[in-house]
Each structure stands twice: as structure tokens, then as C-alpha cells.
Ligand SMILES: Cc1cc2nc3c(=O)[nH]c(=O)nc-3n(C[C@H](O)[C@H](O)[C@H](O)COP(=O)(O)O)c2cc1C
């Protein structure tokens with residue numbers, strides 16, 4: 001029998017081509033081998049007992065797809081209109097912090113991969129690469145790629161305005177304002193691991209003060225209210241997306257305040273534990289918005305069939321968070337490309353099998369809900 005080396009942790013330099021990607025789950029397993037366990041817990045974890053974190057994925061089990069047959073149509077057309085632009089598919093990359101903890105190339109690798117596919121990367125305010133460098137990473141030939149900027153509005157309005165100006169100047173096409181975080185969620189894994197801050201050598205580059213060069217801490221602001229959304233509306237001409245809407249009454253208020261889109265999200269189960277899975281909160285928000293603005297969703301999207309279910313329940317597009325971090329940690333830029341290609345292929349196949357040529361063909365009647373496990 002050949003001897004097996006005791007050292008199983010693959011080194012990055014020695015890594016052979018990982019080959020094709022058949023299953024999104026494989027990325028998480030590969031990432032686990034490569035990540036510092038403390039960072040892995042930060043990426044994987046949720047708030048409290050992680051009930052919402054688990055629910056985001058398992059809630060999809062209660063929905064079944066009722067396909068239509070004999071509808072023909074040939075090749076699928078996944079193009080999606082969103083905020084005045086055409087995306088190649090209804091999938092965005094949701095904002096996640098600290099990509100350089102997943103891979104040395106960090107947000108630059110993510111941006112190159114998303115750029116090549118031509119969809120939207122929502123760059124986190126807690127990015128470990130400055131927004132300008134993320135924008136530069138996208139090849140000029142990938143001009144259809146878009147960056148949106150995720151903002152935690154800071155109590156210092158002048159500083160908030162300067163961050164928004166930076167995002168505008170870097171070419172970001174929308175502002176995604178996270179509204180589910182008036183305070184940081186309590187995450188037991190991070191507390192137990194003592195993960196409180198970035199390791200030396202890393203920082204939230206978008207928090208650098210334009211005058212002093214000092215990097216500020218991100219403040220989760222419990223005074224944030226609708227008046228601040230009005231202030232933002234008057235501060236920027238960029239479209240505003242509110243991220244973290246779950247209650248239909250808030251969706252109505254968002255429309256009333258001239259917001260351009262809402263993103264149904266529970267922050268991947270990292271803020272208030274015990275809130276519904278995103279997919280379960282979606283139908284009521286869609287009903288409240290009544291088609292006046294687009295509704296997006298993130299949380300627990302792992303399969304093309306999950307995307308199909310969300311679109312049929314009224315989302316215009318979905319975001320993926322953790323899968324991108326696993327892809328980046330496991331395989332770098334190539335992993336993120338493979339992940340997006342896999343989701344696109346799975347969605348196209350699911351739509352073909354369900355008899356939908358375009359996302360608009362996916363309707364509420366094609367989903368059976370409350371199916372017992
Ligand atoms: C490690 C990590 C960091 C995140 N950082 C941010 C952030 O900086 N800003 C934000 O609005 N949301 C952040 N999120 C939430 C994601 O944007 C998204 O809502 C969530 O990950 C979607 O769920 P999924 O991971 O199941 O796809 C983060 C999520 C994770 C897992």
C-alpha cells in the first residue's frame with residue numbers, strides 16, 4: 001500500500017488545478033481545510049442559537065416546484081432588468097466583510113470573477129481592499145460588470161457623505177444601505193474565539209478618514225431612522241437599496257420614502273436570531289410592495305432551484321453571501337467564477353425542467369408551499 005502523507009492541509013502554492021466544480025457544497029468542505037478555524041467560524045456563524053441561520057437553508061425544503069410542460073422555448077434567457085440595467089442573470093454577490101481573510105487577493109479576486117461574469121458585486125463597507133482598488137480590478141473589457149456599495153450609515157454625517165462620494169467616484173452604481181444592524185448581532189462563536197477585530201496588517205480600507213488617513217471603526221448606529229434615509233436620498237443621486245427588510249410595513253415605508261429597491265434579508269442569520277428565513281418573509285414583502293419597486297432576496301441560496309423558488313415568489317434577483325467566501329477561500333478568483341457559472345447552469349436547467357424560458361415566466365402558481373418535510 002502506498003504511504004499516505006500525514007500532512008493533509010494543502011499548501012496554496014502546491015495546489016494543483018482543483019478541476020471542475022460539480023457541487024457548491026464542495027467549496028465549503030475545501031475552504032474548511034484552508035481557513036484558520038477562527039476566521040471560518042466568523043464566516044460561517046450566526047447570532048444567538050443560529051436558528052435563523054439554519055432556517056435560511058432548510059426553509060427551502062417546505063417549497064415544491066410545480067413545473068409546466070410542453071412549453072418549448074429552446075435556450076433559456078436569464079437576462080434580468082434591475083435599476084435600469086440588464087444583468088446576465090438574476091444573481092448578485094451580497095456584501096460580505098473581510099475577503100482578505102479568505103484569500104490573499106481578497107476583494108480584488110472576487111471583483112475579477114464577478115466582472116468576468118458581468119453581474120453585480122456589492123462591495124462591503126467592511127471590505128479589506130479600498131473601493132477604488134476593487135473598481136480597478138474589473139477589466140475594462142468587462143464593462144457590463146457593476147459595483148454597488150454597501151453602506152452602514154455612520155453617526156458622523158460628514159464622514160458618511162465622504163464615503164458615499166468615494167463610492168460614486170469609484171463608479172459604484174447603487175448604494176445598498178444595511179438597515180438590520182442598529183447594533184452588532186451577538187455571535188457566540190466569535191465571542192468564544194476572541195475574534196473581535198481584524199488581525200494586524202488588515203483594515204477596513206473604506207473607513208480611512210480622507211483628511212487624517214486614520215482608519216475609523218465602523219459604528220453600528222442605533223439612532224438610524226427614516227429621517228436618515230431621507231438625508232441619504234438628498235445626499236446622493238445613486239439608487240438606494242434598503243438591505244434587511246423583513247416586515248411588510250417597512251417595505252411600504254421604503255416605497256413611500258422613495259427608495260429604489262428593497263433586499264429581503266436577515267443578514268445571513270447574523271443579526272436578530274429568531275427572525276424568519278428570508279424565503280418565508282419574501283411573499284408578504286412582495287405583496288406589500290405591489291410591483292412598485294424591485295424586491296431582492298438573500299439568505300440560504302445554495303442551488304439553482306432555490307433561485308427559481310425565490311423568483312417565482314416574486315424576487316427580481318437573489319444574492320449569495322457565504323458561498324462566495326467559501327469559493328474564494330477554496331479556489332480564489334477561479335472558485336468564484338466557477339460558483340457563479342454553476343449557479344447559472346443550475347438555474348437554467350431548473351427553468352428548462354419547469355417550463356420557463358425567462359425569469360418572468362416563473363409565477364407564484366408554480367410554487368406549492370407548506371409542504372411537510
Ligand atoms: C462573513 C459575513 C460577513 C458579512 N458582512 C456583511 C457586511 O459587511 N455588510 C452587510 O450588509 N452584510 C454582510 N453580511 C450579510 C450578507 O450580505 C448576506 O445578507 C448574507 O450572507 C446572505 O446569506 P447567505 O450567507 O446564506 O448567502 C455578511 C455575511 C457574512 C456571512
Ligand SMILES: O=C(O)C(=O)c1ccccc1
Pocket residue numbers: 097126218267270
Ligand atoms: O459580520 C457581519 O455580518 C458584518 O456585517 C460586519 C460588519 C462590519 C464589520 C465586520 C462584519
